[in-house]
Amino acid sequence: MADRQDLLTGTEAPPEHLALDKHKLGAYLASRVEGLGSDFRVEKFKGGQSNPTYKLVGQGKSYVLRRKPPGQLLASAHAIDREYRVTKALADAGFPVPRPALYCDDESIIGSAFYITEFIDGRVFWNADLPGIEKVDRTAIYDSMSAYLADLHKLDYKAVGLEGFGKETGFTARNLKRWCSNYEQSKLVDVPDIDWLMQALHDRLPESEPTVILHGDFGLYNAMVHRAEPKVVSALDWEMSTLGNPYIDLAHNTRAWWEPLGFAEGSATTLLGHDLDALGIPSLDAYVDRYCQRMGISAIPHLGFYFGFVQFRYAVMIQGILKRASIGTGVNRNVRHTQDRVFAIAALARKTLTES
Secondary structure, eight states, rough: OOOHHHHHHEEEEEOOGGGGOOOHHHHHHHSTTTOOOOOOOEEEOOOOOSSSSEEEEESSSSEEEOOOSSOOOTSOOOOOHHHHHHEEEEEETOOSSSEEEEEEEOOTTTSOOOOEEEEEOOOOOTTOOOOOHHHHHHHHHHHHHHHHHHHHHHSSSSTOOTTTOOOOOOOHHHHHHHHHHHHHOOSSSSSSHHHHHHHHHHHHHHHHOEEEEEOOOGGGEEEEEEESSEEEEEEEETTEEEEEEEHHHHHHHHHHHHHHSSSSSSSSOOOTTSOOOHTTTHHHHHHOOOOOOOHHHHHTTHHHHHHHHHHHHHHHHHHHHHHHHHHHHOOOSSOOOHHHHHHHHHHHHHHHHHHH
């Protein structure tokens, strides 16, 4: 069985349906991006399932290109324009993200909209238990991940120029409606637990919620760790970023603690079954408590609801990947998800919501 770190780390030649027209791209970028030159190399990053991501290796500098995938797309997915906007605003405010260089909506260049951002040379870990890392460094990496998320949630979105990036109220209800719609568009087989969850979550919606800048899919797999130090220095994949409820962002961030066992071919790993004390990784309760301390709150209201919600949402995300793979628009040839995984996560979400 291939190890995820080997499977998803590094670059590869783009598959035919995701190949770039280097001549057109080079002509477009020549006067717009410094240090790339005309004789650059194009490599596709192995990781990621949504927006194809490439490394452009130039004569004096390397960049990253993020694009929408070709083919028929879900209406609300692949929002690279929003990804560009939020990362530019955060970078301008001094928050640690890859700094965007340009956005292009001219689909004639490579066949879809894209943007260019700086390349950050760091480490991305695909195994939640961080094999091969010293115990003290595991502790530091997880603590740094909590700090990064809390620092993001404490930013004043108006002060950094993101007023209007999302509605200021009603996020959870809108997000639930969106993911219910995404599920209907991605459905391949009947999943009774998801049908139950769509109604049960609606019935349990909290009456009020705070509003902050959300990453939308922040986990170890989207955290860029310094090449030599156990510190998160940036975050990748801001496609789902918006203004909304921070507790949904946190609950999704804790996925490794509740990711079901028995799906070793998935794109992320679980901490279930591991001795966390021996590894130096905090328990789920300790991790949530540390986040609360950083946010200056004693506890998170309706925490069980938020965990059930993000588990439901995660099941629908995987269903979307399976749908794209079934119609040939998936961006990663190594799709590690299965329909059984959707069933398992939906069942977990129903259990979480029922017991909370």
